[in-house]
Amino acid sequence: MATSSSYPPPPPFYRLYADYQEDAKSAPEPPPPVQGAYPLFGANYTTEDVLPTLEDQGVRQLYPKGPNIDYKKELKALNRDLQLHLLELADVLVERPSQYARRVEDISLIFKNLHHLLNSLRPHQARATLIHILELQIQRRRRPRREEAQRLLKESLQILDGHPN
Amino acid sequence: MDIISQLQEQVNTIAALAFNTFGTLQRDAPPVRLSPNYRDPVAPLSDDTINIAEQPKLMSAALVQAAKQFDMLVSALPLSEGGEEAQFRRITELEAENEAVGEELQMQLEAAEEELRQVQELFKQAADNCLNLKRPD
Numbered sequence: 001m002a003t004s005s006s007y008p009p010p011p012p013f014y015r016l017y018a019d020y021q022e023d024a025k026s027a028p029e030p031p032p033p034v035q036g037a038y039p040l041f042g043a044n045y046t047t048e049d050v051l052p053t054l055e056d057q058g059v060r061q062l063y064p065k066g067p068n069i070d071y072k073k074e075l076k077a078l079n080r081d082l083q084l085h086l087l088e089l090a091d092v093l094v095e096r097p098s099q100y101a102r103r104v105e106d107i108s109l110i111f112k113n114l115h116h117l118l119n120s121l122r123p124h125q126a127r128a129t130l131i132h133i134l135e136l137q138i139q140r141r142r143r144p145r146r147e148e149a150q151r152l153l154k155e156s157l158q159i160l161d162g163h164p165n
Numbered sequence: 166m167d168i169i170s171q172l173q174e175q176v177n178t179i180a181a182l183a184f185n186t187f188g189t190l191q192r193d194a195p196p197v198r199l200s201p202n203y204r205d206p207v208a209p210l211s212d213d214t215i216n217i218a219e220q221p222k223l224m225s226a227a228l229v230q231a232a233k234q235f236d237m238l239v240s241a242l243p244l245s246e247g248g249e250e251a252q253f254r255r256i257t258e259l260e261a262e263n264e265a266v267g268e269e270l271q272m273q274l275e276a277a278e279e280e281l282r283q284v285q286e287l288f289k290q291a292a293d294n295c296l297n298l299k300r301p302d
Contacts, residue, residue: 068248075172075239083232086183093187107183114176121169121242127252128245134259141266149277153284160287 051119062113075117082110168242175235182231186224193217 017027063074089103196206
């Protein structure tokens with residue numbers, strides 16, 4: 001395919017669809033959807049939507065790994081850590097101002113961990129929203145619509161009976 | 166705004182307060198005596214210097230306030246215990262229940278449509294009778 005000319009010709013496979021009006025099967029099927037990783041405009045994208053772990057991004061993980069994380073406890077612990085680091089930074093700026101870089105790095109590491117924890121709560125939130133919607137739907141469907149309809153039906157029958165034929 | 170977005174906003178607020186605090190301190194700090202050979206720097210007492218002394222207190226109070234707000238929001242997180250599997254199980258249960266209720270509703274709908282048809286038939290006959298009675302002789 002001519003990717004570098006400024007006015008590239010149309011892709012050559014348009015000729016395959018010459019007889020499409022008469023016979024729909026003479027032309028090739030559309031290609032199957034892409035799976036896995038694919039390159040697009042120089043960047044690599046993936047079809048699976050998963051939050052990359054901190055190690056994938058090259059960031060140290062400060063809270064313990066494991067299948068079930070106690071989010072509230074870890075978030076509060078990280079918050080306290082953050083405040084302590086800010087105080088440390090203030091101290092370092094007073095005593096040894098040239099060593100600020102390490103402290104600033106630590107603080108940004110804590111922030112990255114905080115944001116990553118919050119992002120990993122999103123799938124849980126999505127499932128909880130789904131559960132809530134399903135419950136609402138079931139409640140709505142169970143609400144007595146039939147009684148309403150039967151009441152209207154009785155009224156109409158009464159009108160019919162009462163009308164002089 | 167949902168609670169997770171509020172938490173994210175709060176983290177960003179804490180970060181903004183932190184670097185604003187340090188930036189203000191660095192910008193407004195009065196000069197300091199570096200060596201015993203030189204005399205103390207002149208620090209005139211004016212409105213500005215009073216403000217400069219007050220600002221760190223206000224800003225650090227705001228920072229601690231923001232951190233407490235974050236803790237409060239974390240406590241308000243509605244995290245149900247049981248993890249992913251429990252949620253998946255609940256979703257499949259609810260889906261099955263929804264299916265059953267949906268089928269029931271469908272049957273009720275069909276019965277109601279049948280009755281509607283009958284009532285419409287009756288109305289048609291009643292209307293025909295009325296028209297027949299009113300036919301001028």
